[in-house]
Amino acid sequence: MSPAQTLPCLDFGRVYRHLLEEYGPQGWWPADSPFEVMIGAVLTQNTAWRNVESAIRNLLQADLLSAEAILATPDDTLADLLRPSGYFNVKARRLKNLCRYISKTGYRETFDIPTGELRQALLGINGIGPETADDILLYAYERPVFVIDAYTRRFFSRLGLVSGNEGYEILRNRFETSLDATAAIYNEYHALIVWHGKEFCRSKPLCEGCTLRTTCGYAKK
DNA sequence: CGCCAGGGCCTCA
DNA sequence: TGAGGCCATGGC
The missing domain is CATH 1.10.340.30 (Hypothetical protein; domain 2)
Known part of the structure; x- marks a missing residue:
């Protein structure tokens, strides 16, 4: 666990590195084939x-x-x-x-x-x-596409990086163009978001203890 | 008990 | 193209 870090200028890449450092690699998807x-x-x-x-x-x-x-x-x-x-x-x-x-x-x-x-x-x-x-x-298939699911929308909209009600392709495009990455990185990123969403960023969020609370607009409201 | 969980289709304006 | 109804179980 790293000490409380601040994310002066939130962007998709910075948030990724922060979550990865905080939680470590997730090794998804939970399946055998x-x-x-x-x-x-x-x-x-x-x-x-x-x-x-x-x-x-x-x-x-x-x-x-x-x-x-x-x-x-x-x-x-x-x-x-x-x-x-x-x-x-x-x-x-x-x-x-x-x-x-x-x-x-x-x-x-x-x-x-x-x-x-x-x-x-x-x-x-x-x-x-x-x-x-x-x-x-x-x-x-290990193709480099980013998955926009309920966790992803909620997470980034609370952080203030998106409004949350954009269409699927709009969000996917914005994400993939601002973080041009490999399938391995998209894999990790989405898995980290799901983990974070289950632990802290639930529909009823647990902001105390959240590693992003110092910069998340939602936690500071 | 009500709410929520890793959506998508169909219908009807 | 957007809102609303529908599908259904199990955990908290």
């Missing part, structure tokens, strides 16, 4: 990660960690395994939509698709929106 990352990205939509974990355990136990195995499972059976993650009927459908694309293209082959093209393909799948697509691109 790229395919499991993709599953998790769909299941975590508007859902606590804890609940996603138990749904993934169910899939693992049922030996359903491949696109073909999932596609061969009846909808209601799959939905039942996904129950702990919530929205289980919707997610069963979305998971199969993703698996249809993976299986049709060939799992291995998808890793050779250029980022822009792959992103468009993912966004074309019903149930895969911008955040889920970018989770998959960054954490399963």
Whole structure:
């Protein structure tokens, strides 16, 4: 733990270095394979990660960690395994939509698709929106895209770096142009934001003890 | 008990 | 293109 530092002129890069120094590398995403990352990205939509974990355990136990195995499972059976993650009927459908694309293209082959093209393909799948697509691109395919999720919006808007209600692409663009980085750095940065968001920058924030409170506009109000 | 959690789709102006 | 309704479980 470093002593209280001040961040005289907040910018995306400075905040990153501060969080990294404070918390250390996170080594994300919490999964054992790229395919499991993709599953998790769909299941975590508007859902606590804890609940996603138990749904993934169910899939693992049922030996359903491949696109073909999932596609061969009846909808209601799959939905039942996904129950702990919530929205289980919707997610069963979305998971199969993703698996249809993976299986049709060939799992291995998808890793050779250029980022822009792959992103468009993912966004074309019903149930895969911008955040889920970018989770998959960054954490399963290791492409240099930054993920804008609820933690990211809340964090940077409280810091005063964005207003928070900008459109997804606006925020992503602003972020990626002001911090031109590698996939490894975007990976760490987003993971650090999520950790910080769970520990301190919750929807009901715990500003005392927050390493950024001296410069965060929200904590000082 | 109510609130919240690593969204996205559909509908209707 | 933007707001509102909807999907649903589990922890606190």
